[in-house]
Amino acid sequence: MTNNEQHNQDIDEIKEIAGYLWERGWAERNGGNISLRLKAWDGETRNELIPLKDIPENLANAILYISGTGCRMRDLARAPFKYGAVIKISNDTTGYHFLECGQGEKNVKPTMEIGSHLELQSKMIADNPEYRAVLHTHPIELICLTHHPELSKDPARLRTMLWSTMPESRVFVPRGAEITKYAIPGGAELSKLTGAALHNFDVILWEKHGALGTGRNIVEAFDFIDVANKSATIILKCMAAGYWPEGLSQDNLAEMERILVNKC
Numbered sequence: 001m002t003n004n005e006q007h008n009q010d011i012d013e014i015k016e017i018a019g020y021l022w023e024r025g026w027a028e029r030n031g032g033n034i035s036l037r038l039k040a041w042d043g044e045t046r047n048e049l050i051p052l053k054d055i056p057e058n059l060a061n062a063i064l065y066i067s068g069t070g071c072r073m074r075d076l077a078r079a080p081f082k083y084g085a086v087i088k089i090s091n092d093t094t095g096y097h098f099l100e101c102g103q104g105e106k107n108v109k110p111t112m113e114i115g116s117h118l119e120l121q122s123k124m125i126a127d128n129p130e131y132r133a134v135l136h137t138h139p140i141e142l143i144c145l146t147h148h149p150e151l152s153k154d155p156a157r158l159r160t161m162l163w164s165t166m167p168e169s170r171v172f173v174p175r176g177a178e179i180t181k182y183a184i185p186g187g188a189e190l191s192k193l194t195g196a197a198l199h200n201f202d203v204i205l206w207e208k209h210g211a212l213g214t215g216r217n218i219v220e221a222f223d224f225i226d227v228a229n230k231s232a233t234i235i236l237k238c239m240a241a242g243y244w245p246e247g248l249s250q251d252n253l254a255e256m257e258r259i260l261v262n263k264c
């Protein structure tokens with residue numbers, strides 16, 4: 001695939017996924033944000049350097065699509081360059097330049113969660129450079145579970161419960177979900193907690209806030225969260241029907257790990 005074909009596919013996928021986030025009620029007002037590392041971009045570099053602190057060094061010259069702060073996913077689904085931007089991190093990592101933004105209007109300021117996105121993008125370059133996408137969204141049922149007084153304090157139990165709702169959850173969220181304790185949106189603590197969880201998990205739940213997924217592309221990042229949210233929905237529906245879900249057994253889960261996980 002040429003760079004151009006790859007860009008077109010990446011941007012089409014961002015539009016598609018932004019539309020799903022809105023349709024599902026996971027993206028009220030400006031809820032959620034997206035970043036995706038691009039291999040190259042043909043647009044002109046605007047000379048002005050926008051300073052930004054704490055950019056990891058291995059992001060020097062990285063090119064990213066990033067959604068804009070205050071921008072609605074339902075708008076981004078129609079006009080990804082009006083409500084998001086392509087930025088290039090400067091060589092000395094003191095800031096970034098715009099390559100594409102605002103369709104002739106004033107620059108779109110990147111999402112307030114840019115710190116978390118850059119932290120994760122940096123770790124992905126170091127550990128698993130095939131991973132290019134970071135998606136943060138507000139999936140209703142997963143957020144409900146992060147309010148559960150016991151489950152929210154017991155990540156291993158929550159992870160196993162999500163896995164045990166249906167076989168697909170164990171198979172298609174192979175590294176499972178982690179939950180990080182509440183930290184203020186857009187803050188350095190949230191970036192740090194998220195960065196620490198990235199190595200081992202497919203979905204990171206932000207207590208009483210939302211979820212974050214990573215993947216080789218934005219569709220993959222969405223799918224991890226989507227499958228986990230289906231599991232959360234099953235748990236809540238069982239509870240609403242008046243019983244605690246029995247869940248697949250430890251033997252069932254172990255059998256799937258042996259036979260299916262990382263094989264489909």
Ligand code: 2HA
Pocket residue numbers: 030031032033069070111112113136185186
């Ligand atoms: O971008 O979701 O966490 C808006 C948010 C902040």
Ligand code: ZN
Pocket residue numbers: 031032136137138185209210
């Ligand atoms: Zn959020």
